[in-house]
Amino acid sequence: MAQRNTWQRDRVRAALSGSPGFVSAQDLHASLRDDNTGIGLATVYRTLASLAASGEADQLQSPEGEAIYRACSSEGHHHHLICRSCGTTVEIQATDVETWAQRTAAAHGFTRAEHVVDIFGLCAACSEAAR
Template sequence: MTVRQDMIRQALAEAGTFLSAQDLHARLRSAGHRIGLATVYRTLHALADEGAVDAVRDWGGQTIYRACGTREHHHHLVCRRYGRTVEVPGAVLEEWAARVGRAHGFTGIAPIAEFFGTCADCAASAPPSAGRGQALP
């Protein structure tokens, strides 16, 4: 891992939640790091390709990133309100996707899924309509 990759992965780990490339860049700059936004994007893409960071599209369609908790294939439950994320093992979803794919004549199914909802903490502290359809910061 390069120095920049390590710096970016560490910043994501410290954040503890998903961040956009722009938000991550702003955090790095405010911490005194001299790094360009294009470098942040390139590094995030490389880390995502290696499986070192998770990259998902938020409710508004923007790609957001966070330090990956496991190297095993997994999916995510993401709270729409504050981005709390739970990693879900991929096996059950992959078996289901393969079964559905076979039923329709598909092979080589590679499911990639993110599930957005409201976590229990946010649901308990918010009015019933809060948190629906909102994009993560």
């Protein structure tokens, strides 16, 4: 079922697009609250889930286990390199991972296998700053 385009959905989408990296629903809600939008946390959660389901947003789990979101700039299946310090995110294609995932699934009798691979580390700038 298609989502109705409301002003709240547009504001959440705009706030997500304006975020430099992945952001939690609570952090996004805080920025919307600071702008006095009146948009509730439940609306932010529902909208982010809908944007992720439609492919307009990437959703993944942070190393701490929290769902985080980012406006998606690529179509189709892809992976991310994510800086644990500043949140810089790079979308990557990972052909070797795709091959490994399909081969591993098939070796165990699995079909229609799907996977999620995201790599967390420190970007070059944060690594240099840490030295």
